Amino acid sequence: MRSSLLQNFNPEISINSGQVFLWEKHGDCWYGIHGSQVVKFARKPDGSFEFQSFPEGSDIEKKIFRFDDDVEAIFSEISRDPFVAGLLKAYPGLRLMRQDPEQCMFSFVCASNTNIPMIRRMLYSLTRKFGQKLQFDGREFFTFPTAAQINKATVNDLRACGLGYRAKAVKAVAESITGDLDLGFLVRSNYHDAKKELLKVYGIGNKIADCVLLFSLEKTEAFPIDVWIARALAGQYRWLHNLPVSDKITAHQYDVLSERLRGYFGKYSGYAQQYIYYHMRQQAGKKW
């Protein structure tokens, strides 16, 4: 913890920013499902945080909360934009989180055209039906099922988890991962190549692909554009595009806008997106 920026780090605000879904608070402790592990953290009396994972994993918090990022360099770069510079001060402690790639892919496929409470309901349902039960800290948890476990289910089994028409997409993701799609390879690929591969999967479009790339495949230049971000762009960043003020954008508009945003914000565009997204939700008074 060499810098004040890191000392400002706040896992709670990061978790509540809507990028992760399977976290819950019990008393003074937070518990999250990260693939086959349960991750726990608690604030100690001196204000610092104590992290734990079950089954034990080394330095899980460094991975999940991206302590390996040079946040000073990142913040310095995205601060070139005055609006984002203000948001960095307004929301100290907010960070990108690094998710388990498989879980992330399933999560965001379930996230299409719905809201956070529903996404949580669907994902918890998947864990209860196909995950593994664990006892930890006197509580019961279910791991996030692997693609192989989900792939044993039929589309109708998946529908029973409340997925609706997304069941077909979840099945397609499970088939891809157990088949040709190598997520480890995508981590080593560049942004555009990795995105192209993700887009081949049924149910994965521009926005979901960018979420998976940013949150789990080490592509910090990914800048997911959902309706919230589109609203922000329409308001704050009119000069970056010629789009009408609107929530909806076409696939082509997405591509053009996406490239311009990457050109403007740089290789850490995704960090800027995270702050803008969080701000939009705050402004809208979202609580969940």
Next chain:
DNA sequence: GTACAGGCAGTAT
């Protein structure tokens, strides 16, 4: 009842 919520694929122009 009906509008809506963190998109996507399919179809028609």
Next chain:
DNA sequence: ATACTGCCTGTA
């Protein structure tokens, strides 16, 4: 390329 539509499900 762009426009339009239907889609599960739960909530307001």
